[in-house]
Amino acid sequence: MFVVVTGCDLNPLGGSKSKLDKLFEPGKHISSAPPVLGAIADYIMDENDVQSIPFTISDPDTFMVCSLVFVKATSTNDTLIDSSGMVVGGTYPNCTLTLSPKQFQYGLSDITVDLYDFWTHAIQNFKLTVVHILSPGSFLITDAEGQDRSVDLTWQNAPYMIGAGGFTSGVYTVYYRVAGTTTYTSISHVTSPYTVTGLTNGIEYDFYVNARNSIGTRNSQVVQAQPTRFKFRGAEFISASTQYENTPGLATTIKTVNATMVANAIQVDANYPTISYSAPENPINGNFPAGTPPPSAVTTPSGKYKVYMNSQGNILSGAGQ
8 A cells, every 4th residue: 555645735625624513413414595586477478479588586505597507497288388498598687588389389388487506496387378369361451431541451350359368459560651662650459440540642552460479470570471461542532522522423544553462462371361362463454434432343354352443533442352
């Protein structure tokens, strides 16, 4: 047996400099103070969306960070969301739990958040509700008779979405812009029918309606899904105006319908009603007598679009048929 003596203490635990407390008893230890996990309220979010929930953690005697090392989340409904769809982030002590439910899934799940400091656990539970979001479906623009520079928008699935998920206001957003421009004006939390006012006579507009979360767009402000879009054309007239009453009901050349108006179709997926129009349609040209009373209507060659006119022969709107 060889004993090597050096001038250095090689004991990594302290060697001669380490000593036991005078009150030490074998088999006993001092418990760590438990970690603290802040309460997390029940949460409601949209189908096909991604949201982050804030929460706090703390522990007086353990170095902690906002990570899956210390914090884990589990779900009672893996069909809706599983552990891969729950990611912990943020900066200690203010953490976030990012929730990414599986695409085109909706329903309920009980979520358990578990904070572990290698000695003890702190647990919080909350209920996650993922709201089913329908596309607007069939979309119609009509002249708002009796209101100057205004149009009425209606869409098919409006009754289903009123107050969905506990929200008291509508979940649809109306988008419109001057034709040829890139920036849309948006009006959020609306229900059908909805009147857009303050338009400019004689200016062409693009309109469409979308669900609040821009169906299929996860954690993005970019609207990708495009329900059927129509172009508003011609000047608006108030029923009581002399221009409306005195314009003779003669044959009037219908303005060409821009092919863009009939080229849009909703994105297809298995969960939503599909609106599929043949595109491009043949534009309507030629003469058509203004109707009495307005509006008059004429269909495109395929019969899938109907164009509405006021008494002056101006095209007011198109409607998917």
